[in-house]
Amino acid sequence: MTRAQQTISFGLLVTSVYLALYLQLVPLPSLVQTEIVPVLPFWALVSFGAYLLFRLGWNVMTFHDVPDAHKEIMAEIELAKADLRRLGVDVD
Numbered sequence: 888m889t890r891a892q893q894t895i896s897f898g899l900l901v902t903s904v905y906l907a908l909y910l911q912l913v914p915l916p917s918l919v920q921t922e923i924v925p926v927l928p929f930w931a932l933v934s935f936g937a938y939l940l941f942r943l944g945w946n947v948m949t950f951h952d953v954p955d956a957h958k959e960i961m962a963e964i965e966l967a968k969a970d971l972r973r974l975g976v977d978v979d
């Protein structure tokens with residue numbers, strides 16, 4: 888099963904469970920049915936957004952600089968400048 892199929896299957900499962908709750912096919916206490924079930928999609932969206940913001944912040948905080956990659960890209964830039972100078976292009 889591919890990743891897309893898994894995602895679609897999970898989405899359909901969650902949607903089916905929510906519709907069963909929202910359409911009162913599953914008996915729940917009245918307070919839960921009127922106060923909690925209608926706001927579940929909004930709560931899920933806000934929670935997912937908070938999770939993504941946390942992951943973004945964590946990855947930015949733990950980002951490691953790679954000095955070797957910096958040296959490699961600078962060497963490539965100098966090589967490209969030398970080629971352009973050889974062809975008569977002013978690069979400075």
